[in-house]
Amino acid sequence: SQQGEEDPQALSIQEGENATMNCSYKTSINNLQWYRQNSGRGLVHLILIRSNEREKHSGRLRVTLDTSKKSSSLLITASRAADTASYFCATDGKLVFGKGTKLTVNP
Amino acid sequence: GAGVSQSPSNKVTEKGKDVELRCDPISGHTALYWYRQSLGQGLEFLIYFQGNSAPDKSGLPSDRFSAERTGGSVSTLTIQRTQQEDSAVYLCASSPGGRSIYEQYFGPGTRLTVT
Numbered sequence: 366s367q368q369g370e371e372d373p374q375a376l377s378i379q380e381g382e383n384a385t386m387n388c389s390y391k392t393s394i395n396n397l398q399w400y401r402q403n404s405g406r407g408l409v410h411l412i413l414i415r416s417n418e419r420e421k422h423s424g425r426l427r428v429t430l431d432t433s434k435k436s437s438s439l440l441i442t443a444s445r446a447a448d449t450a451s452y453f454c455a456t457d458g459k460l461v462f463g464k465g466t467k468l469t470v471n472p
Numbered sequence: 473g474a475g476v477s478q479s480p481s482n483k484v485t486e487k488g489k490d491v492e493l494r495c496d497p498i499s500g501h502t503a504l505y506w507y508r509q510s511l512g513q514g515l516e517f518l519i520y521f522q523g524n525s526a527p528d529k530s531g532l533p534s535d536r537f538s539a540e541r542t543g544g545s546v547s548t549l550t551i552q553r554t555q556q557e558d559s560a561v562y563l564c565a566s567s568p569g570g571r572s573i574y575e576q577y578f579g580p581g582t583r584l585t586v587t
Contacts, residue, residue: 369514396574408515408563408578453514457574462507462515 369397369454369463377469384441386466388454389434395457397430397437402465403450411439411452444470474498476579478564484585485554493549493582497566504547505567505576506539508560515563521547523569554586 372387390397399411414421414430414437421428427440441448451465477496485491497504506518517531521541532538536554541547551558561583565576 398574398576400578407580408565410575410577413575455515464514 369456371452371454371463371466373466374464375467375469377471378444380444380446380470380472382444382470384444384448384468384470386439386452386468388437388439388463390437390454390456391435392456393432397428397457398455399426399428399437399439400453400455400462401450402453408453441468444468446470446472476564476566476577478562478579478582480582481580482583482585484587487556487586488553490550490552491554491584493551493562493564493584495547495549495564495566495579497545497547497564498568498577499545500568501566501577502544502569503567503576504541505565506547506549507563507565509563509581510560518549518562551584554584556586559584559586 369388369390376384378384394416396413396415398413400408401411402408412423412426412428414428416432419430425442430437449470451467453462453465455462476498479494483491502523504521507515508518509515519532519539520528536552539549561581563578563581565578567576
């Protein structure tokens with residue numbers, strides 16, 4: 366079974382709005398990562414958060430990690446049409462990905 | 473610099489034939505991963521190479537699948553006697569190892585269609 370599961374499966378927002386997606390996992394981890402996949406650039410690593418971190422920022426991205434709940438969230442602020450993509454979370458080891466959240470940002 | 477490259481980008485083959493998929497990782501990256509992504513699905517781990525260690529083959533779905541990594545660089549994924557359910561995009565990724573071992577850089581993938 367998949368280690369990481371993203372929620373929601375699909376999200377549609379207007380440009381400029383914030384987008385929040387969540388990820389749940391099953392076993393203890395050393396780190397959790399978020400990836401983005403779109404047809405133009407393939408699968409791209411966005412950000413990694415280690416198990417001893419609770420929050421991490423990178424540009425317009427903010428990731429939180431709650432190891433007690435085995436969950437993480439990815440917040441994209443001031444979204445742009447170019448953020449339209451599928452977003453996957455993955456945990457360490459063999460990186461078992463979930464099915465992703467498909468984000469559509471409407472101009 | 474050059475990223476991860478994969479070849480071919482597309483492969484159509486008949487059921488029962490063998491196929492070889494190639495991955496050229498980023499130079500200097502010690503870890504190499506193979507995944508596959510079926511339509512509408514997440515990524516399924518297949519195999520993992522790290523330096524000179526024995527590969528982690530735990531994700532290979534059957535003994536028809538095998539992979540090699542020669543000289544710690546290029547890797548070939550071989551699927552023997554292909555079946556229609558093997559149709560998917562096969563993605564290769566490499567990572568620098570060490571503290572950044574989990575930061576994977578993906579290639580564009582090979583789309584395999586088994587007819």
